[in-house]
Amino acid sequence: MSLTENLMIEIDGLVKTFTSAGGPSTVLKNVSLTIDEGEIFGIIGRSGAGKSTLVRxxxxxxxxxxxxxxxxxxxVSALSGADLRAARRGIGMIFQHFNLLSSRTVYDNAAMPLELAGMSKAEIRREVLPLLDLVGLSDKLGYYPAELSGGQKQRVGIARALASKPKVLLCDEATSALDPETTQSILALLRDINHSLNLTIVLITHEMPVIKAICDRVAVLDHGEIVEQGPxxxxxxxPRAEVTRSFVRDVIDRPLPSHLAERLKQDAPVDSNVVLRIIFTGPSAETPVIADVIRHYEVMFNILQANVEYIQAEPYGNIVVEAIGAPQAVQEAIDYIRSKDLRVEVLGHVADTRRAVA
Ligand SMILES: Nc1ncnc2c1ncn2[C@@H]1O[C@H](COP(=O)(O)OP(=O)(O)OP(=O)(O)O)[C@@H](O)[C@H]1O
Ligand SMILES: [Mg+2]
Known part of the structure; x- marks a missing residue:
């Protein structure tokens, strides 16, 4: 999918070592990745993983x-002087704490990069007014940062970053200081400008829901290394890397409720039922596999947990069931479900609740 002519960012064997009083420490270790033009690329990692260093x-x-x-x-790593400054203008950036000038109005904050570039007042006006309209702040031109909500401040940050018409927008924890609802509205705005301006966006975060909401591809950074990347x-x-699994667990694969986890046994006591986790994704989510199983096999399912998430508009379903039936029938049912490309994991066994009651 990634055609060379569509490449916007290419990082090859990047190493960053800081030398401080305590000696040298290598914060980025041989990082390589490519980001296509028009893509929203997420970089996720725990605190201290090296994310901000990578965007910097x-x-x-x-x-x-x-x-x-x-x-x-x-x-860009070979440029200096005027060439470097020109290249930097092609790269916009927004920050967790917005970095607005408190003594300047919304309009003047957004206009700043253009003033620095020496544009005339009339030209600046022509550029900045549509941008403030784009980010939904046309009615706040004369407000000062202190008079704005967090989400509005970030909108000013976005307008300011877009003023120099960058090809790339780097977002370093741009929604981390915002509540979930405001986060969603800022992410929606980023997706809109990604579409309307064909802007390449690099989104740094430690929050998997942010990645899930708008990114096309993601790279996982751990202790300065990319441990996993893909759509x-x-x-x-x-997820393959342990750190990725722990991020994913925050969003999907919810843990079993404790009362159920406590009852779960790894061996199979007499009169026990198998507990299965069935994962269905994409096309398999649209076929009524479970209904088929119940119709064709001597097996009943007692649903213990169920959850469907949508990632990039594709369903990812996760249900946990107690399968009630003779061992052979249950095995045939599992084989049938697997033959339909659903994933089935045996989580353990529980004493048959119906017998326990009888
Ligand atoms: N200028 C510097 N001098 C020395 N060490 C630095 C410097 N900047 C960053 N570091 C170190 O690099 C490591 C990675 O820092 P970085 O800010 O890139 O992490 P991060 O992934 O952005 O973390 P967070 O999620 O907390 O923002 C840290 O251990 C930090 O102490
Ligand atoms: Mg950081």
Whole structure:
């Protein structure tokens, strides 16, 4: 899918070592990734993983110790002086704490990059008014940051970042200071401008729901290394690295309720039933497999937990059932479900509740 001519960002063997009083520490270790034009690319990692350092290497606020950073076909890590400043103008950035100037109004904050570029007042007006309209702040032009909500402040940050018409927007924890509802509205705005301006967006976060909401692909950064990357749906539904699994668990694969987990046995006592987790994704979610099983096999399902998430508009379902039936019939049912491309995990066994009651 990633055609070379569509490449917007290419990071190759990036190493960043800081030397401080305590000696050198390597914060990014051989990071390589590519981001396509028009893509929303997520980078997720725990605190201290090196995320901010990585974005700062993309816009050259930090110099790589080794490796290459290419943006829009130019090796930014080799630029200096006026060329570097020009390249930086092509890369917008928004921050967790917005970084607005408190003494300037909404309009003047958004206009700042254009003032610095020496544009005339009339030109600036022509550029900034539509941007403030785009981010939904046309009625707040004369407000000061202190008079705005967090979400509104971030909208100013976005307008300011867009003023220099960047090809790439870097977002470092841009929604981390916002409540969930405001987060969703900012993410929706980012998706809108991604579409309408064909803007490439790099979104840094430690929150999996943010990745799930708008990213096309995601890379997982752990202790300065990319441990996993791929389309968001794939990484969500088949995480390989332990750190990825722990991120995913926050959103899907909810743990079993404790009263159920406590009853679960790994061996199979007499008169017990198997507990299965059935995962269905994409096309398999649209076939009535469970109904088929019940119709064709001597098995009944007691549903213990059920949950359907949508990732990039694709369903990811997860149900936990107690399968009631003779062992052979249950095995045939499991085989049948697997033959329909659903994933089945045997979680354990529970004493047959009906017999316990009888
Ligand atoms: N200028 C610096 N000098 C020395 N060490 C630094 C410098 N900047 C960052 N570090 C170290 O690099 C590591 C990664 O920091 P970074 O800010 O990139 O992490 P992060 O993933 O963005 O974390 P968070 O989620 O908390 O923002 C940390 O251990 C930090 O102490
Ligand atoms: Mg950071």
């Amino acid at each position: 290497c993309i816009n050259l606020l930090e110099r790589p110790t080794a490796g290459r950073v290419m943006v829009g076909g130019k090796e 968001v749906f794939d990484v969500f539904t088949s």
